[in-house]
Amino acid sequence: MALSGHLVTGASFAAFQGMHWVQQPPTPRSAAQDRWKWNICVSLVTGAGPLLGLSLYPQMAADPIRGHPPWALVLVAVSVGYFLADGTDMLNQTLGEAWSLLCHHLVVMSCLSTAILSGCYVGFSLVSLLLELNSACLHLRKLLLLSLQAPSLAVSVASWSTLATRALFHLVPLGWISLWLIQHYQVPPPLVVLGGTGMVTVGTISIILGVHILVSDVLWSWPRSPVSAQETRYPRTYCDGEPVIRDDSTLSLKD
Secondary structure, three states: OHHHHHHHHHHHHHHHHHHHHHOOOOOHHHHHHHHHHHHHHHHHHHHHHHHHHHHHOOHHHHOOOOOOOHHHHHHHHHHHHHHHHHHHHHOOOOHHHHHHHHHHHHHHHHHHHHHHHHOOOHHHHHHHHOHHHHHHHHHHHHHHHHHOOOOOHHHHHHHHHHHHHHHHHHHHHHHHHHHHHHHOOOOOHHHHHHHHHHHHHHHHHHHHHHHHHHHHHHHOOOOOOOOOHHHHHOOEEEEOOEEEEEOOOOEEEOO
16 A cells, blocks of 8 residues: 555656646746646645545544545545645745745645555545645635736635635644544654644644735725825735735736
């Protein structure tokens, strides 16, 4: 089983990396838009797959260590291949632009790889992959911020959906895993430390990003005192806490 998991991970990495190389849009703006469109599709697959799997095979939640069918491990391996390919693609960016996502991908790959190497803990992996459902909303919000030239109802709906799914598919799964580990003593201490480190890292990034979205998309949009002429001419919004400044000809995104 471990060998097949490695083969699926390698094939998944090669496939996603090949798709990254094939996609070469002519302009940086179209490149950014295509990247987030692609991320939306992948996040829906890697997030909806575990949700469907846990619904059809609830034994994985009852026994998250060994109670899983073979296809569940394949889904985890495909997800690890995607994170590995996406992390490799991020290395082409400057560290200041991608460090938080690189940290996220590193800890996620470290935790999910435990399931591939051991053939166990697949239930934990699928529960943690539910976080990708929130990533789909997050990527949609980024795509709308890139595409639209003014605040819109679509951006507002995407922002609120991101906040709602962040609470539901981030805090609830992480809380469930933490509670299970506290109530049961079937996981070796080194793996508990690894999983705890991963949950703390992902949880911290999640809270920081959620606060950025709440401030920039909700609180910042409330009625405010008159702004400077420069901000009036160049409306500002924020994408994950980073400014997106729009004018008639260019769009600058720090991502």
